[in-house]
Amino acid sequence: MMGHQTGCQDKLFYSFNLEAYVPQRHLLRGIDHFLDLSDLRQHLSEFYSHTGRPSIDPELMIRMLIIGYSFGIRSERRLCEEVHLNLAYRWFCRLGLEDQVPDHSTFSKNRHGRFRDSDTFRYIFETVLQRCMQEGLVGGEGFATDASIIKADAQRLHSVPGEDAMKWTLSEDAPRAVREYLEALEATNETPSFTPKFVSTADPSATWTGMTGPAFFAYCTNYLIDLKAGIIVDVEASTVNKTAEVHATQTMIDRVEDQFDIKPKRLVGDTNYGTADILAWLVNEKDIAPHVPVWDKSDRTDGTLSRSDFVWDAEADEYSCPEGKTLRKNWRPFKNPRTHINQDNFIRYRAKESDCAACPSKAQCCPNASIRKISRSVHEDARDVARQIALTPAYEASMRERKKVEMLFAHLKRILKMDKLRLRGFSGAQDEFLLAATAQNLRRMAKWLTPIAKEADLMPA
Numbered sequence: 234m235m236g237h238q239t240g241c242q243d244k245l246f247y248s249f250n251l252e253a254y255v256p257q258r259h260l261l262r263g264i265d266h267f268l269d270l271s272d273l274r275q276h277l278s279e280f281y282s283h284t285g286r287p288s289i290d291p292e293l294m295i296r297m298l299i300i301g302y303s304f305g306i307r308s309e310r311r312l313c314e315e316v317h318l319n320l321a322y323r324w325f326c327r328l329g330l331e332d333q334v335p336d337h338s339t340f341s342k343n344r345h346g347r348f349r350d351s352d353t354f355r356y357i358f359e360t361v362l363q364r365c366m367q368e369g370l371v372g373g374e375g376f377a378t379d380a381s382i383i384k385a386d387a388q389r390l391h392s393v394p395g396e397d398a399m400k401w402t403l404s405e406d407a408p409r410a411v412r413e414y415l416e417a418l419e420a421t422n423e424t425p426s427f428t429p430k431f432v433s434t435a436d437p438s439a440t441w442t443g444m445t446g447p448a449f450f451a452y453c454t455n456y457l458i459d460l461k462a463g464i465i466v467d468v469e470a471s472t473v474n475k476t477a478e479v480h481a482t483q484t485m486i487d488r489v490e491d492q493f494d495i496k497p498k499r500l501v502g503d504t505n506y507g508t509a510d511i512l513a514w515l516v517n518e519k520d521i522a523p524h525v526p527v528w529d530k531s532d533r534t535d536g537t538l539s540r541s542d543f544v545w546d547a548e549a550d551e552y553s554c555p556e557g558k559t560l561r562k563n564w565r566p567f568k569n570p571r572t573h574i575n576q577d578n579f580i581r582y583r584a585k586e587s588d589c590a591a592c593p594s595k596a597q598c599c600p601n602a603s604i605r606k607i608s609r610s611v612h613e614d615a616r617d618v619a620r621q622i623a624l625t626p627a628y629e630a631s632m633r634e635r636k637k638v639e640m641l642f643a644h645l646k647r648i649l650k651m652d653k654l655r656l657r658g659f660s661g662a663q664d665e666f667l668l669a670a671t672a673q674n675l676r677r678m679a680k681w682l683t684p685i686a687k688e689a690d691l692m693p694a
């Protein structure tokens with residue numbers, strides 16, 4: 234028999250317990266278990282007045298933002314609607330059934346004001362990371378690093394050629410993102426090393442990039458993760474270029490060491506992190522083993538002899554060619570000793586013209602030049618360390634483990650829907666990346682460590 238719904242909605246009194254209503258296996262219960270905001274008020278105390286009308290509780294706003302970034306609700310307006318309607322979200326925010334949800338404009342004021350001035354998002358990220366450490370999810374032995382491009386909230390339509398942007402001057406009525414961009418330029422007191430093709434008038438700090446296909450404005454999110462359980466130990470926003478990404482990784486490694494006294498034994502990364510400068514920094518300054526492919530253009534593919542066919546003699550500071558001839562950086566003494574280091578931090582070693590002219594192997598060595606030259610980086614020792622590591626089984630394992638950071642980026646874009654930023658300016662990008670990384674760490678702890686997680690899931694992949 235087909236039944237009829239018998240409930241009616243005009244009851245005056247309900248007996249309802251929100252705590253009992255939220256399922257025990259709900260992801261938010263796990264997130265709530267690992268999120269400790271008890272010191273947040275203390276952290277923010279300087280940024281609130283001691284008199285006047287009470288503000289909206291900052292913990293409520295942070296809890297709402299964590300819901301937004303954990304469940305891919307990026308619009309503040311929609312987030313307020315969802316918290317209003319969703320009982321589990323109300324429970325997580327400590328709101329009763331009849332409590333008012335803050336207006337979306339309140340978020341905007343606090344995100345760009347107190348929360349940014351007090352570095353609240355980094356404080357929360359680090360609080361959650363500390364909890365990950367307490368739970369034993371951070372091993373500290375191996376870190377991996379990578380960067381991912383995220384579209385900025387900026388259109389080509391609202392942009393000017395780079396040369397025009399160079400003439401901009403700082404004014405009070407300029408939009409926040411433009412002021413931030415010009416203030417950053419003024420603070421560095423340096424002329425940019427190159428003129429970008431386009432600069433967005435809405436978000437000038439975003440980079441115009443065509444690295445992944447048709448060009449658009451974007452930022453990079455840089456992750457430093459611990460390889461034991463894929464916990465993000467640091468995150469940094471950067472412009473879209475290799476030098477900025479490498480610099481971001483150095484900043485993150487230093488910051489983790491300063492804040493938590495953790496320095497990994499090995500760093501895993503792709504070729505972007507295999508330049509001579511960062512390898513030298515890792516090997517000589519930080520004593521970290523670079524599990525990174527060396528950025529090397531010395532191998533020739535046209536059938537002529539590569540640099541690896543020449544033998545290096547460190548003591549004599551010279552190369553020997555396959556014909557037994559010597560290549561040196563100088564063939565005559567100089568009155569004033571020279572380093573012979575070029576601007577690119579490479580030293581050129583040259584064969585003697587007379588040796589090459591009479592050589593039977595010249596056609597395989599330098600068919601289009603009178604002599605053979607070999608370039609050697611001033612950091613070649615560090616590059617050799619990375620080359621030796623690349624021959625080991627541990628390196629192969631590291632390359633497989635590197636996928637953990639790529640999976641986090643895939644999760645960020647597909648599940649958390651962070652394929653485009655909503656906030657503008659470099660600080661906006663940094664705030665969003667910090668919140669997203671916090672949400673990813675919380676979700677990982679909740680899924681792996683709460684009673685619903687299976688034992689097998691606790692093992693590193």
Ligand code: SF4
Pocket residue numbers: 554555556557558584588589590592593594595598599604605
């Ligand atoms: S061309 Fe010059 S550098 Fe090359 S193998 Fe012959 S002698 Fe050596």
